[in-house]
Amino acid sequence: MADAPETLLITLTGRDRPGVTSSTLATLALAGVDVVDLEQIVLRGRLVLGLLVTAPADPAALRTAIEETARALEMSVEIESGSGDRPRRSRERAHVTVLGTPLKAAALAAVTRRIASAGANIDRIIRLARYPVTAFDLHVSGASPDVLRTELAAEAAAQGVDIAVQPENLLRRGMKLVVMDVDSTLIDGEVIEMIAAHAGCEEEVARVTEAAMRGELDFEESLRARVKLLAGVPASALDEVYESLHLNPGARTMVRTLRRLGYRFAIVSGGFSQITDRLAQDLGIHYARANELEIVDGVLTGNVVGEVVDRAGKARALREFAAELGLTEASTVAIGDGANDLDMLAAAGLGVAYNAKPAVRSAAHTAVNVPYLDTIMYLLGFTREEIEAADAEAGIVTPAPPLL
Structure with a gap:
């Protein structure tokens, strides 16, 4: 008589209803x-x-009892049936988060092929x-995050999706401290250009700002040159600029949700404290640092x-805020x-290039190219x-x- 198998894998599929799991476990x-091991998913009313x-x-x-149930x-x-031995897996595990608007089947197929070509296995997939x-969120084992990041960076660009x-x-x-840039990150637009509109030199300032953000000019030198053009603008213009600011979509959602969970926030800007201090107060942000x-x-x-x-100075501010909170940079x-x-x-432990310039996207840990700032929370594992x-x-x- 053959030895009994060491394990049985039982898979039930059908219309979801109360009592499926409890009846099966009772049997x-x-x-x-x-x-x-146990796993259950429900997709459009169908249970696996x-x-x-x-x-x-x-x-x-x-077998007879389960079939009757x-x-x-x-x-x-x-x-x-099978042996109880589990395949030996690499200790290295990673989360691969894929974002798209829309996320086409062809793009997901290409991403999963890349993961397989890296010698990794997808253990689980969760919709965020x-x-x-x-x-x-793809739970992946068998390859280091560095290898996966390299493999998937090119695929993300080819498929027009974001992959972290x-x-x-x-x-x-x-992670307990989120540090954000302000201009074109927390808010839509550049404050210095809005102020420059009051001085009649918006186009000139915008050209210099764009070159500085691409890394073509020394930031401090470019800032002082742009600010010099603002001489004579009444301080009351700063109030008008502040009232005209538009937060990027999802900014308030991200801050209020993560604050509930004990996260701390900081804004660090090459802009101006007369604006950022008010933003911090309005949003409940704990730290702010900018030029005056x-x-x-x-x-x-x-x-x-x-x-x-x-x-x-931005990196120094991040380290100082983290140290004040007793946190590591990771x-x-x-x-x-x-x-x-x-x-x-x-x-940072996680550096996110948000709708960033190409040089920034290629250097950051990950890039998000959708206009919703709260998608950052998906990278942290939270679901909608x-x-x-x-x-x-x-x-x-x-x-x-x-x-849908």
């Missing part, structure tokens, strides 16, 4: 087996329930969001006061779009459903998603 309990159990003394009797539940069932972007690769560890959900415009007799002098917050997230954000992005549930508890009504 298994009568057989006295141990549950080794997989159970890996130790085989009983009488596998045939269990499945018939009573109007479910299909497959039972496979279906609107306004589609986002999936992060090590699987507790820090992913445990000199104002004398209610008029901008064309100078900045004190040390300029440049590329190195416990930080940095978000930015320009060349002066590069050191800050590199210093969790975010909306948190808002509902706070009495915030979320618009109903489109029917």
